[in-house]
Amino acid sequence: MENKKKKNYENVLSFIPTGEYYYKKALKELQREQYPKAHKYLQRATELSPKDPDIWVQFGIVLMEMQEFGPAMEALRTAYDLDQYKTETLFFLAEVNAHMGMFLEARNFAKKYVENDVQGQYAAEALEIIDFAEQEDWQLFDDDGEAQDSEHFYQQEKARRLMEEGNFLEAIKLLESLIEEKPDFWGAHNNLALAYFYIGETEMAKALLHDVLRRNTGNLHALCNLAVFHYYEKNEELEDVLDLLKKIQPYVFEHRYKLGATFALVGKYKEAYRWLRSLQKRGFDGDPAFYFWLSHAAYHSGHEDIAKQAWKHLTQMDPGKDGYEPWAEQAAMPHPDALEHDRDYLVGKLDHPQTSERLFGLFLLGKSAHKQEIVSHPNWLKSEQPTVLETYLLGYALGHPFKAEVPEEQAFMRAMEATEILYQEESMITEQGSYAFQMWFMLVEKAFERRYEFKNPKALAASVAYMVRSSRDRSVTKKAVAAHFGITTATLTKYVNQLIQYLPLFES
Secondary structure, eight states: OTTSOOOOOTTOOOOOOOHHHHHHHHHHHHHTTOHHHHHHHHHHHHHHOTTOHHHHHHHHHHHHHTTOHHHHHHHHHHHHHHOTTOHHHHHHHHHHHHHTTOHHHHHHHHHHHHHHOTTOTTHHHHHHHHHHHHHTGGGGBOTTSOBOOHHHHHHHHHHHHHHHTTOHHHHHHHHHHHHHHOTTOHHHHHHHHHHHHHTTOHHHHHHHHHHHHHHSTTOHHHHHHHHHHHHHHTOTHHHHHHHHHHTOOOOSHHHHHHHHHHHHHTTOHHHHHHHHHHHHHTTOOOOHHHHHHHHHHHHHTTOHHHHHHHHHHHHHHOGGGTTOOTTTTOSSOOOTTOGGGOHHHHHHHHTOSSHHHHHHHHHHHHHOTTHHHHHHSTTTTOOSSOOHHHHHHHHHHTTOOOOTTSHHHHHHHHHHHHHHHHHTTTTSOOTTTHHHHHHHHHHHHHHHHTTOOOOOHHHHHHHHHHHHHHHHOTTOOHHHHHHHHTOOHHHHHHHHHHHHTTSGGGOO
16 A cells, blocks of 8 residues: 555646636637637636726627627627727727617717727728718617717617517616616617516506607607507507508608518508618618518518518528518419408408308418418417317418317318318409308308218308309309319209208208
């Protein structure tokens, strides 16, 4: 035991990494354009050397390269607080503010940079920022047309980022503090209303907006937010607010964007297209949300080429949106006369007090270009006590499978086969053709309740077609209708007699 060699610790050097160590490792990764690795090292460097402005500046630059402008702003402001005379920080603060659309701050920091280092490395770029910011003077003012206070505006942007991250309570606390300092900061009021709406405090949210409109009459952002609230709650007041918004003719780019995006969100696509397209024609270079709404507005108002161009811009900015195009589930551009693509008509059916009309609406939903929008709406498809048939039809519209071995589901699928045969008559539903579907779903509702098996879908579709056509035109014959659907006259007569038993006049 005593012959064991003694361990020699005298030559072991302790290694305690410093912020400088990780900073240098980050610079090596940046030379290789390995931004995620550089980000990791710089984050560690800021933790170990939180008072080093050089590290914070470099961290901000990397964050900008990764398109993380909010965190980049935080990093660069930290560097500026540590050393306000470091000219490099001034330039990158100008750049990140420009990226975030805060052109007043961008211009101010760029001017400070040029004043402090007129021959500096970034002087030419700083002058470009100044020139661009002054062209974008519409952004230099708040909702009320007054020059923005840079610090208050920065705090509002911070609150907006908190909401985007889901930190609504923290955003509310920050916005309430802002309003206490500046009671007429209407942008903070509007964002506070949004934050309350997102946490379910809808009455508080609407009260805040009504207060803004009382004290700042005609505030466009408040009116637009109010329209969105009414839309999500399916309130009748929505149409009144939209009528008011349609009368507004804004000149400021930001207001046109807000108005266009609001119209698009609530499904008023023609109005949305007018304002969003007007911005694009004037050279507006929007963010991903702008191209998202422009694409939807253009597509649903019949401008397919513009819609596809906008979506191409969007996917270049945000590749994750690929596959979610407004036309993704449509084989071709929707026919303008097709009721399944008439959003207001579709919503009216889905919200109808009669079950048979709601069933018709759910079938329309499965064919509609608005399916994605309707399904994502938190209230349109809500029903306190949906019938089994409504549940089945919603599942059918969304492409859910059904079990052939379950008699009830098998009968439902045969009923849907008959419905599809009717639909293929014109491959769309027109106002004239809608009467057959309205009658059919009334029959389906009653027959399903009585466990009708819906055998022979082709004969059922022919029967409905005959019943509707013969009621309008006495010259229509069973022989002609039967031949059209490929069945015998006797079969048609048999199924007409069966379906008649489910008409309201024949109910006991």
